[in-house]
Amino acid sequence: MDTAPLIVFDKVWKTYGQGEAEVRALAGIDLAIGQGEFVAIMGPSGSGKSTAMNIVGCLDTPTSGRYGFMGTDAGRLDRNRRAVLRNLYIGFVFQGYNLLPRTTAAENVELPLIYRGVAAHERRALAMKALAEVGLEGREHHTPAELSGGQQQRVAIARAIVTRPTLLVADEPTGNLDTARSHEIMQLLTSLNQDAGLTIVMVTHEADIAAYAGRTIAFRDGHIASDTKKREAA
Amino acid sequence: MIWETVRLALRSVRRNALRSFLTLLGIVIGVAAVIAMLTIGSGTTEKVKADISQLGSNLLIVRAGRPAAPGSGPQQTIRQFGDKEVAALTAHLEGVRAVSPASQKQVRVVFGTESLTSSITGTDNAYLDARDWKVASGRSFSESEVRGGVNVCLIGETVRQQFFGSGDPDGAAIRIGRVSCKVIGLLEPKGYSGFGQDQDNVVLMPLQAFQRRIAGNRDIDNIYVAADDATPTQVVQTRIEDIMRDVRRVTADREDDFAVRDMTQIADAMASATATMTGMLGAVAGVSLLVGGIGIMNIMLVSVTERTREIGIRLAIGAHEKHILIQFLVEATVLSLLGGLIGIAIGLALAGAASLALSIPFAPSLAVVLLAVGFSALIGMVFGFFPALRGARLDPIEALRHE
Ligand SMILES: Nc1ncnc2c1ncn2[C@@H]1O[C@H](COP(=O)(O)OP(=O)(O)OP(=O)(O)O)[C@@H](O)[C@H]1O
Ligand SMILES: [Mg+2]
Numbered sequence: 184m185d186t187a188p189l190i191v192f193d194k195v196w197k198t199y200g201q202g203e204a205e206v207r208a209l210a211g212i213d214l215a216i217g218q219g220e221f222v223a224i225m226g227p228s229g230s231g232k233s234t235a236m237n238i239v240g241c242l243d244t245p246t247s248g249r250y251g252f253m254g255t256d257a258g259r260l261d262r263n264r265r266a267v268l269r270n271l272y273i274g275f276v277f278q279g280y281n282l283l284p285r286t287t288a289a290e291n292v293e294l295p296l297i298y299r300g301v302a303a304h305e306r307r308a309l310a311m312k313a314l315a316e317v318g319l320e321g322r323e324h325h326t327p328a329e330l331s332g333g334q335q336q337r338v339a340i341a342r343a344i345v346t347r348p349t350l351l352v353a354d355e356p357t358g359n360l361d362t363a364r365s366h367e368i369m370q371l372l373t374s375l376n377q378d379a380g381l382t383i384v385m386v387t388h389e390a391d392i393a394a395y396a397g398r399t400i401a402f403r404d405g406h407i408a409s410d411t412k413k414r415e416a417a
Numbered sequence: 418m419i420w421e422t423v424r425l426a427l428r429s430v431r432r433n434a435l436r437s438f439l440t441l442l443g444i445v446i447g448v449a450a451v452i453a454m455l456t457i458g459s460g461t462t463e464k465v466k467a468d469i470s471q472l473g474s475n476l477l478i479v480r481a482g483r484p485a486a487p488g489s490g491p492q493q494t495i496r497q498f499g500d501k502e503v504a505a506l507t508a509h510l511e512g513v514r515a516v517s518p519a520s521q522k523q524v525r526v527v528f529g530t531e532s533l534t535s536s537i538t539g540t541d542n543a544y545l546d547a548r549d550w551k552v553a554s555g556r557s558f559s560e561s562e563v564r565g566g567v568n569v570c571l572i573g574e575t576v577r578q579q580f581f582g583s584g585d586p587d588g589a590a591i592r593i594g595r596v597s598c599k600v601i602g603l604l605e606p607k608g609y610s611g612f613g614q615d616q617d618n619v620v621l622m623p624l625q626a627f628q629r630r631i632a633g634n635r636d637i638d639n640i641y642v643a644a645d646d647a648t649p650t651q652v653v654q655t656r657i658e659d660i661m662r663d664v665r666r667v668t669a670d671r672e673d674d675f676a677v678r679d680m681t682q683i684a685d686a687m688a689s690a691t692a693t694m695t696g697m698l699g700a701v702a703g704v705s706l707l708v709g710g711i712g713i714m715n716i717m718l719v720s721v722t723e724r725t726r727e728i729g730i731r732l733a734i735g736a737h738e739k740h741i742l743i744q745f746l747v748e749a750t751v752l753s754l755l756g757g758l759i760g761i762a763i764g765l766a767l768a769g770a771a772s773l774a775l776s777i778p779f780a781p782s783l784a785v786v787l788l789a790v791g792f793s794a795l796i797g798m799v800f801g802f803f804p805a806l807r808g809a810r811l812d813p814i815e816a817l818r819h820e
Contacts, residue, residue: 242733266735267735267737269734269735269737270734281817282730297421298731298735298736298737339476
């Protein structure tokens with residue numbers, strides 16, 4: 184079934200500063216990502232990957248050009264409307280986990296449901312289920328300080344998927360993890376993509392991590408340098 | 418949702434227990450002052466009312482000097498009362514139960530190694546009648562003691578306890594200033610008056626003895642008159658004024674040089690003094706509540722800054738501005754409400770202690786307590802609003818990058 188792409192960049196520019204000090208983080212990006220894709224974004228430091236991710240995740244808006252998300256002109260929505268979009272359709276995973284300190288894993292995972300107005304007992308049940316999906320049964324009442332890096336990132340993934348989002352935005356999700364832990368996280372993301380049909384856009388610096396994705400986009404100086412799809416052969 | 422937010426706020430207050438408590442001191446002190454003040458104030462009012470009804474509202478006090486408005490300055494020359502005023506009132510005043518002269522002075526009283534500053538009143542037996550005081554043991558003055566100005570005295574319960582404990586003071590010789598005086602009777606205890614006076618720290622002696630040996634003059638400070646039950650005090654007051662004008666030769670074109678006051682007037686004067694004091698304490702409380710509010714604003718700004726990253730996470734996850742606003746507003750409100758509750762507890766405790774010490778009734782008012790609760794919540798909301806708005810307006814990307 185052929186539907187309109189989930190994500191559309193149409194000549195997207197993002198500049199910071201003015202005049203001499205102007206920095207072009209994104210310089211006219213055109214891009215389309217379909218529902219169910221698993222995309223890795225690579226490129227040197229400062230090439231605009233995080234800037235693009237912030238726009239994809241509706242945290243930020245383009246300076247010029249159009250950003251379409253799920254058929255809406257998301258780049259023109261005010262911050263509260265974008266907050267609703269994020270809450271309903273987008274999950275985030277960050278390099279630094281970004282869990283609330285001194286707050287249990289279950290409570291962290293419940294957080295996005297609170298802003299949806301889900302009742303407490305239902306929230307708890309959904310959080311437990313999401314934690315089970317990322318393999319953290321029995322750790323529900325641990326605080327981040329009592330969990331390893333890999334476990335904390337699993338909590339973050341559980342928090343991202345507990346709302347059953349359409350899109351998962353992950354900026355260097357394995358950046359703080361060792362190789363073994365990184366591959367475990369990538370297997371988890373791959374299964375979320377394949378089994379649940381979750382669209383994933385992920386930034387990484389490592390080729391073997393990017394290899395889990397079906398499509399790799401390379402950024403350079405705010406432009407797209409290459410965009411390659413993996414053969415569906417292996 | 419709101420319950421969730423309150424729980425979150427309580428948790429955050431508990432996490433920074435010491436800091437929260439210090440922040441709250443302003444609110445605590447302000448609310449405690451207001452509560453203590455109002456509770457003691459209404460206790461005093463009740464006590465004054467009770468005293469007046471107990472005195473029988475039929476007591477009138479005549480004193481020398483212009484009938485000045487309460488609180489006005491001292492008068493230059495006062496023509497004191499002498500025997501002739503008392504004699505005239507005793508002879509011509511109708512519809513009264515008792516007429517009694519009374520002069521007073523605070524004097525140091527000594528017995529053995531103990532001493533005590535007491536209110537010494539020179540008077541006669543009619544004073545006991547007028548004020549409705551009773552002799553608990555011993556006897557009142559005899560006719561000849563009053564006429565001859567003999568050094569005998571009746572003492573109040575406080576004086577007895579100071580010198581004799583629970584023993585019998587009868588026949589003991591106490592020293593009043595430089596005069597030795599034989600105790601002939603003990604007055605029934607009356608407790609504190611509504612004005613905070615110990616009515617048992619008194620010594621009564623015959624007027625002449627007082628004038629000659631204590632005061633050193635023949636002045637009479639007050640004349641106490643008790644109207645009988647059949648005659649309204651208004652009527653007696655008019656009669657007193659007529660007689661006094663006649664005796665003191667106050668012609669119609671001149672102002673009275675004496676004043677007749679009944680207990681309600683005295684209570685009114687007292688109430689206006691209390692109102693002044695309440696106003697001053699109220700100002701102190703107001704300032705400390707303002708300081709408390711600023712303290713809350715300050716700590717909330719600190720809290721918002723410390724938790725910038727948390728705010729970033731919440732915003733990224735889909736919180737509205739209003740969610741963040743409410744979260745911090747509730748936190749500020751919970752904080753100042755907590756201060757208010759502690760303040761109320763301390764204020765009531767202070768008022769309770771004061772009512773024990775001054776033996777006035779403990780009269781807490783639910784309305785006042787609820788008002789204090791509401792007011793402290795309001796302070797939290799008002800002073801918490803700006804910091805909360807600041808948190809809500811944060812840019813999620815900037816906030817997430819914050820260390
Ligand atoms: N808030 C900002 N203000 C000014 N310049 C910014 C801001 N955010 C990003 N930039 C600039 O935009 C460019 C792109 O930054 P971006 O964070 O997207 O890079 P990146 O590809 O994610 O790099 P890295 O791999 O190091 O994370 C950089 O030159 C950066 O300095
Ligand atoms: Mg980056």
